[in-house]
Amino acid sequence: MKRKLTLMLALLFVWTGVAWSQGVTVKGVVTSEEDGLPIVGASVLVKGTTQGTITDVDGNFMISGVKADSKTLIVSFVGMKSKEVAIKNTPMHVVLKSDAEVLDEVVVTALGMKRSEKTLGYAATTMKSEDIDAGKSGSVMGGLSGKVAGVQISSAGNTGTSQKVLIRGISSLNNNSPLYIVDGVPIDNSTFRGSPTDDSSTTDFGNAANDINSEDVESVTILKGASATALYGSRAANGVVMITTKKAGVEKLTVTYDGSFTASKVLRVMQTQDLFGQGWGSWNRSENGSWGPRLDGTMHEWGSDQLETPMTKPFSYVEHNLRNFYQTGFEKNNNVSIRYGNDKVGVVASYGNLSSNGILPNNGDQFSRNTFSLRGYMNINKFSLDMTMNYVRKDISRSNDMYMELLQHAVDVDYSQMKDYNDERYNLDNYYTFYATNPYYMIDNYRSNYQDDRVYGRVEMSYEIMKGLKATGRLGGDFSNNRTNSQEPKTTFSNGSYSQLGGATESLGYYSEYRYNRSQIDATALLNADYRVSDFSINAVAGWNLNQRSYGYSGGYVDGLAVADWYSLYNTSSSAVSVTYKELRRLIGAFAQAELGYKDMMFLNLSGRNDWSSTLPAGNNSFFYGGANVSFLITEMLPSLKEHQVDFLKVRAALGQTGNDANVYKTTSWYQIANFKDINGYYTSMPIGGVMGMTSNNTLPSSSLKPEMTTEYEFGLSGSFFGNRLTVDASYYNRMTKDQIISASLAPETAYSYETKNIGKIQNQGVELMVNLTPVRTKDWTWDLGFTFTKNMSEVKELWEGTDEYSYTNWRGVYYVLKVGEPVGMFRIPAANKVMDENSPYYGYNIVNNNGYLSDSNTEYEYVGSSEAKFNMGFNTTLKWKGFTLSASADWDTVQNFV
Numbered sequence: 001m002k003r004k005l006t007l008m009l010a011l012l013f014v015w016t017g018v019a020w021s022q023g024v025t026v027k028g029v030v031t032s033e034e035d036g037l038p039i040v041g042a043s044v045l046v047k048g049t050t051q052g053t054i055t056d057v058d059g060n061f062m063i064s065g066v067k068a069d070s071k072t073l074i075v076s077f078v079g080m081k082s083k084e085v086a087i088k089n090t091p092m093h094v095v096l097k098s099d100a101e102v103l104d105e106v107v108v109t110a111l112g113m114k115r116s117e118k119t120l121g122y123a124a125t126t127m128k129s130e131d132i133d134a135g136k137s138g139s140v141m142g143g144l145s146g147k148v149a150g151v152q153i154s155s156a157g158n159t160g161t162s163q164k165v166l167i168r169g170i171s172s173l174n175n176n177s178p179l180y181i182v183d184g185v186p187i188d189n190s191t192f193r194g195s196p197t198d199d200s201s202t203t204d205f206g207n208a209a210n211d212i213n214s215e216d217v218e219s220v221t222i223l224k225g226a227s228a229t230a231l232y233g234s235r236a237a238n239g240v241v242m243i244t245t246k247k248a249g250v251e252k253l254t255v256t257y258d259g260s261f262t263a264s265k266v267l268r269v270m271q272t273q274d275l276f277g278q279g280w281g282s283w284n285r286s287e288n289g290s291w292g293p294r295l296d297g298t299m300h301e302w303g304s305d306q307l308e309t310p311m312t313k314p315f316s317y318v319e320h321n322l323r324n325f326y327q328t329g330f331e332k333n334n335n336v337s338i339r340y341g342n343d344k345v346g347v348v349a350s351y352g353n354l355s356s357n358g359i360l361p362n363n364g365d366q367f368s369r370n371t372f373s374l375r376g377y378m379n380i381n382k383f384s385l386d387m388t389m390n391y392v393r394k395d396i397s398r399s400n401d402m403y404m405e406l407l408q409h410a411v412d413v414d415y416s417q418m419k420d421y422n423d424e425r426y427n428l429d430n431y432y433t434f435y436a437t438n439p440y441y442m443i444d445n446y447r448s449n450y451q452d453d454r455v456y457g458r459v460e461m462s463y464e465i466m467k468g469l470k471a472t473g474r475l476g477g478d479f480s481n482n483r484t485n486s487q488e489p490k491t492t493f494s495n496g497s498y499s500q501l502g503g504a505t506e507s508l509g510y511y512s513e514y515r516y517n518r519s520q521i522d523a524t525a526l527l528n529a530d531y532r533v534s535d536f537s538i539n540a541v542a543g544w545n546l547n548q549r550s551y552g553y554s555g556g557y558v559d560g561l562a563v564a565d566w567y568s569l570y571n572t573s574s575s576a577v578s579v580t581y582k583e584l585r586r587l588i589g590a591f592a593q594a595e596l597g598y599k600d601m602m603f604l605n606l607s608g609r610n611d612w613s614s615t616l617p618a619g620n621n622s623f624f625y626g627g628a629n630v631s632f633l634i635t636e637m638l639p640s641l642k643e644h645q646v647d648f649l650k651v652r653a654a655l656g657q658t659g660n661d662a663n664v665y666k667t668t669s670w671y672q673i674a675n676f677k678d679i680n681g682y683y684t685s686m687p688i689g690g691v692m693g694m695t696s697n698n699t700l701p702s703s704s705l706k707p708e709m710t711t712e713y714e715f716g717l718s719g720s721f722f723g724n725r726l727t728v729d730a731s732y733y734n735r736m737t738k739d740q741i742i743s744a745s746l747a748p749e750t751a752y753s754y755e756t757k758n759i760g761k762i763q764n765q766g767v768e769l770m771v772n773l774t775p776v777r778t779k780d781w782t783w784d785l786g787f788t789f790t791k792n793m794s795e796v797k798e799l800w801e802g803t804d805e806y807s808y809t810n811w812r813g814v815y816y817v818l819k820v821g822e823p824v825g826m827f828r829i830p831a832a833n834k835v836m837d838e839n840s841p842y843y844g845y846n847i848v849n850n851n852g853y854l855s856d857s858n859t860e861y862e863y864v865g866s867s868e869a870k871f872n873m874g875f876n877t878t879l880k881w882k883g884f885t886l887s888a889s890a891d892w893d894t895v896q897n898f899v
Helices: 003-013 226-232 321-325 403-407 439-445 639-644
Strands: 024-032 043-046 052-054 060-066 072-076 083-086 092-096 106-108 114-116 124-128 151-155 163-167 179-182 185-187 191-193 204-207 217-223 240-245 251-264 299-302 311-314 329-341 345-357 365-380 383-399 447-466 469-488 510-533 536-559 577-598 602-613 622-633 646-660 671-673 675-677 683-685 694-696 708-721 726-745 754-777 781-798 805-811 814-819 826-832 856-866 869-881 884-895
Touching: 043 060, 052 060, 072 092, 083 092, 106 124, 106 217, 179 226, 185 447, 185 469, 185 510, 204 383, 226 240, 226 577, 226 602, 226 622, 226 646, 226 708, 383 439, 403 439, 639 646
Parallel strands: 024 092, 179 240
Antiparallel strands: 024 060, 043 052, 043 072, 072 083, 106 114, 124 217, 151 163, 179 185, 191 204, 217 240, 251 329, 299 311, 329 345, 345 365, 365 383, 383 447, 447 469, 469 510, 510 536, 536 577, 577 602, 602 622, 622 646, 646 708, 671 694, 675 683, 708 726, 726 754, 754 781, 781 869, 805 814, 814 826, 826 856, 869 884
16 A cells, blocks of 8 residues: 555544643654554544544654543554554654555446445456656556556657557457546547548547646556446447546645656667668669668769769768657656645645657657646535546647658668758759658658647536435536648759659648547436445445537648648639538446445445447447456455465456447448549549539448447456565456447449448457565665566457458558458468469479569468567566655567568
8 A cells, every 4th residue: 555545545534633721742753563664644643532643754743732631542544553552751652563454445446436446356457646657758548558467558659649558459340449537437538630531641649538647647447347347338348447636635735846857769760771772773873772782881972963063972871870860859747736625625726737849850749738627525514526627738740751751761871961951952952862852851841730629527416315325416528629730842843953854753732721629428327325234235326327429520621732831721723622520429328236245255246237329220229238246355254364474365257248339320321522533642522613512421321230249257366465565466358249340341333332230259368467566665665566467369250151351451562351260450461473383393482573573462362460469568666765766667568470
């Protein structure tokens, strides 16, 4: 149990009495027997009175005005055995012993309900604020990387870019992202890219979960299995990330500042060969490849042959060329908070600013996020009110698609000498290759900008109808408005210039502007009962939930600028193409849960939910699912185990099912403005000549569509040993997802290209292990080690009748496919043509073309690997010495072998 958590608990539950009568002053210090460290926040009360206090950061306490006839102090602390000591006139030294029996972690579970960790029959991992924000990344999920078994977190690396979070593998062909819950209310986690109409756009503006300031977070709980997430409805089919923000306790007015400064350098770059220089077979001054002559260091001409003074350089490999292109990135994170609270009212107000200038030169990657948060509570007799309100402003500016320019570069040409792209030697007219653009010019002129204003929060009211029975109403909202624009310059070459003579491609220019609006309203009403009858504990909840989400955008683009360097929708010789879109969906659910405990050693939990989804066929849009789980506390059944360094031991089992509804417009057809794309990639859009034209969506809707259904069972064991120096949590799970919703190809003569249908089954099974160890715990030193291991094994069990392979997507001849009997996500490429004549002496040999390259077969394919990792491991360590902390974390993923 972390000391910060226990201090907060002490502040919440200890009432500090003040004696007004004259008396003696009692003072002393409270320490732990285990490590000799002072205990912060221990309760010290005069027995038989309300006089008392809590210990300060050094473990010291002082109580004034203690009556002369008072004889005893009661000293207690969460996780320690309470102790009664005789009052002395001299400074006292009280030593408390650890008590693993009372060390019962309280975790936030589904619908924001708090439960004792020992009662849970499913896998749920909770990380505290000090673990999340140790690296000062400013990102909540970034702070969890490598620390939670069964959770795979990947990121593009730059501040503010999107993060991909997978819980227990890929189960769906539509969406595998978990549901994010903040203080009991779901929030949007959409990923934002440069353009809604350009699928090839690679500009990454991040996902919405990155808007959460990690400094505002108290804890994060990951719910992994179907039994754990069923109450949250169909959106929780891929797991739940529950975020609880910091609240005020019983405390004086406090102002806190926290700041950090981070510098980053590129760790690894693409490796390049260092034997051959510019050329393609032979040396060519305009080539961007490095398949020319062997590098020999001789001086020779390079670049444009239209310069008055030709350029020369050694024909040598440029060391650290790509690495030196990048700069040192800087990030600043500043946070201020104000806190105050008592047993009736409490408030926290915070402001955070995160800004960065990334590793690209010329301000090619800039990010800024400002967050304002207000959180408070009020308790009046049986009524309580809790509210949170957050405002987020983000400004992002990033370069477009310049990474390809870095790859299309000869290894003997130094990037750094071309920084000044206005120099005639490196400008558009004379850039050395016709097949790429100066990357420094790309950074400055191919840009996308993003601006976002977002408000999210919730109001929750509770009323205690009678002892043990409470009614709660919760209303949450998430509203965002963002703007994007993207620009590409209009480029022309001078007559007779090197680039023009060489046939380099000029650009017509491009500009787009879009406004996006997203909103989400979530309302929940529930009734909670909590009673104890003899040896039995009973907890039950029943409720109703409404979730409504809307999304839309409007804007336009011009594909071809009339005037260079003027980025406006007016800047076109024809007219801008306007684009608009809007969608609305609603999900209504009714749910119930019951938990039965016996002698605090055995617990049974049953849950169920029925959803009605607007995205499923009308009249057939209702579906039910639920779960059951049990837990057995072995240390309560066999108390003698505690005498053998077994502090806590629990086994658990769970069975659950969750549904997952469809995306919008899968059951009905819809229309859009007709547009056509010619062989050169240019669009012609209706209307033409004043005549409007629209076309039906090319996907055939389904009137019998069903929700995806995931059924999962799991077994687990968790325990702590040796005075909580060693904790272990292990799980095995088996998940089956059926009725995947896909768009399958159709013959064009049907008037549709695809049809929506339910198909197949995908299985995921695996093991998770999480181990935490404290090998050193002394008065001055504490050393903690953490280790996680995950192995997920997926398999495509079936697709649809007559089909054993489905191509999900492809890029440049590489197909990402689902194949029956194989892991999810196999990579397929064309096989090389081979000599098939068995009588030929070259039978089985690969066939090459006239250029010496392998020729591809049009009918045969081979599979070269899978996207699924063999295993995932995480390592983290924290070393504390007095008031100083040093921490480090790492994660290790290994993908399937590629042949």
